[in-house]
Amino acid sequence: MVIELPRTLVFSPRANDTSQVLAVAAYRRGLLTEHLTGWRVPEGFTIGGPAHLYAGPLFADAVATDLHVGLLEPPDDWLTRLPHDAVHRTITMTTMSEAWQLRTPAFLKPPNDKSFPARLYRDGTQLPGPDAVDPDTPVLASDPVTFTLEFRLYVHDGEITTGAQYALDGDLDIEPLAGHPDESRILGFATEVLRTAADTLPSAVVVDIGLIATPAGATTPAVIEANAAWASGHYAADPDRVLDAVLRAAGPTTEVSTRDQPFLRSPVWRIDDAP
The missing domain is CATH 3.30.1490 (Dna Ligase; domain 1)
Incomplete structure (x- = not known):
């Protein structure tokens, strides 16, 4: 009889609001959690089952290889490939x-x-x-533009699963997307963008959408950027849907699908000179 060990969600030493929320969501789902205490995976460190990771890019580069975790991220030039009516700049x-x-x-x-x-x-x-x-x-x-509102959307297999407002007139201002006055406008625009652009992104990713102020005093929706789900703040997005995206975006290298292979991050920094 083969006993399947529980998966472990690994965090960096520095906790934040999102890591705390994800730890609770992971516990409810039966996952183990582990906060590393330094910028190295300790010698002999074992976690049992497959590992997943939530951390900033530098820390992820330092430990992902030793944890056998593949990191999915959008292409560097993804924004430049979008049509002008998606970015408006x-x-x-x-x-x-x-x-x-x-x-x-x-x-x-x-x-x-x-x-x-x-x-x-x-x-x-x-x-x-x-x-x-x-x-x-x-x-x-x-080009410089002014975003009046900014939203974070979690995208899983091409579908928007959760999101939140995170900025108002450039300042941090967190509100759930669900029930937001601009919810349908943001979701409608983002869905249309993803209709043709989802295949150019990893299967789990974060896409930020904002409203740009126009000279006429109106606003128009535009893509701000795309980010790796394993390094993004959740703000007021649904923790379980955020966890889904993180587990897919930073999981065992052996489980990365053929479709996602082109989106694997190559470490840009190694641990040799770590603090």
Whole structure:
């Protein structure tokens, strides 16, 4: 008789609201949880059954290989592939060395990590220098726009399963999506975008949608970005549906489907020089 050991959801040492919510949801589902205490998987560390992971990108890079976890993330250039009526701004993929040369305002962000702050920069001289960021670091550059409301949507197998508002006029403002005055508008727009774009994303992912202020004083929905579910804050989204996405997006490498293989993250940082 083969006894199947319970799965374990592994967390980084630094707890946050989402890790605490996920730990409770995992417990209710019969999963084990484990908070690592350092930036290394301890020698001889065993968790029994297959591992899943919820952590920031740097920590995930440090431990995912030793945990045999495959990390799914959207392609760096995903936003640049969307039609203009999905984003309502010009977005290009560049590098940090090219971004340093910018002399006009632009919203700049690293596609899938936290190598520098994502925000509006007056020009490239405001960016961290080569002592802090590698010149070849990918950078998404977009026209400045003003988002009046911002929402996080969890997408699983092409379907939106839960979501939440997380910002109002650029400031943190958390509200459930369910029952929100703009719920149908946001879901309708996002569903239409995913109708043609779901196949260009991992099967479990986070997509952020916002309302852009127009010169006429109205608003129009637009895609803000896509992020890895295993590193995203849940805000007021349903914990069980968030857990579903995290388990799929960061689970055993042996269970990554052929469909998801192209979306596996290659570690950009290793543990050799970890603190």
